[in-house]
Amino acid sequence: MTIRILNILEQTMADGPGFRTAIYCAGCAHHCKGCHNPQSWDFAGGHEVTVDELLEIIKADSMSDVTFSGGDPFYQVDAFTELARRIKTETDKTIWCWTGFTIEEIQADPHLAQMLPWLDVLVDGPFILEQRDTTLLFRGSPNQRIIYLKGKQDDTIPGTVPLVPLK
Numbered sequence: 313m314t315i316r317i318l319n320i321l322e323q324t325m326a327d328g329p330g331f332r333t334a335i336y337c338a339g340c341a342h343h344c345k346g347c348h349n350p351q352s353w354d355f356a357g358g359h360e361v362t363v364d365e366l367l368e369i370i371k372a373d374s375m376s377d378v379t380f381s382g383g384d385p386f387y388q389v390d391a392f393t394e395l396a397r398r399i400k401t402e403t404d405k406t407i408w409c410w411t412g413f414t415i416e417e418i419q420a421d422p423h424l425a426q427m428l429p430w431l432d433v434l435v436d437g438p439f440i441l442e443q444r445d446t447t448l449l450f451r452g453s454p455n456q457r458i459i460y461l462k463g464k465q466d467d468t469i470p471g472t473v474p475l476v477p478l479k
């Protein structure tokens with residue numbers, strides 16, 4: 313199984329708390345006005361890598377957790393779910409995932425929702441240019457929520473919403 317990616321950032325500190333291996337995937341159809349990364353919209357951009365290859369890179373860094381970003385990982389939900397499942401069953405790393413979908417949209421679609429059980433945190437919703445706030449941590453506009461899907465949530469991170477039980 314392959315994922316079309318634009319870039320892999322190793323030991324980044326900008327994509328969630330602590331050191332993280334960030335996988336930036338290709339393709340996004342949300343087309344938010346003012347998107348910070350419109351070159352990521354092209355579903356044919358970047359190049360394909362296998363889940364095994366990504367897992368090898370992730371495992372090689374013993375101190376970094378994992379971030380899925382893009383683009384929007386939910387447009388490649390089958391392959392990202394497989395990657396997330398293997399990360400959560402073969403390592404003790406946390407996964408933060410950014411998406412332009414809201415969690416309500418994801419939960420209403422069983423195909424998209426398949427990834428939720430394997431994620432620790434979802435940062436959801438489109439970027440709204442008119443609400444842009446550069447003081448927000450990990451988000452561009454306040455409609456976007458930092459949603460802890462399991463375990464203990466970190467209330468010290470502004471934008472964290474109460475733990476959302478999986479449906």
Ligand code: SF4
Nearest residue numbers: 340343344347383412
């Ligand atoms: S969801 Fe993210 S990558 Fe996609 S258009 Fe919106 S801001 Fe850009």
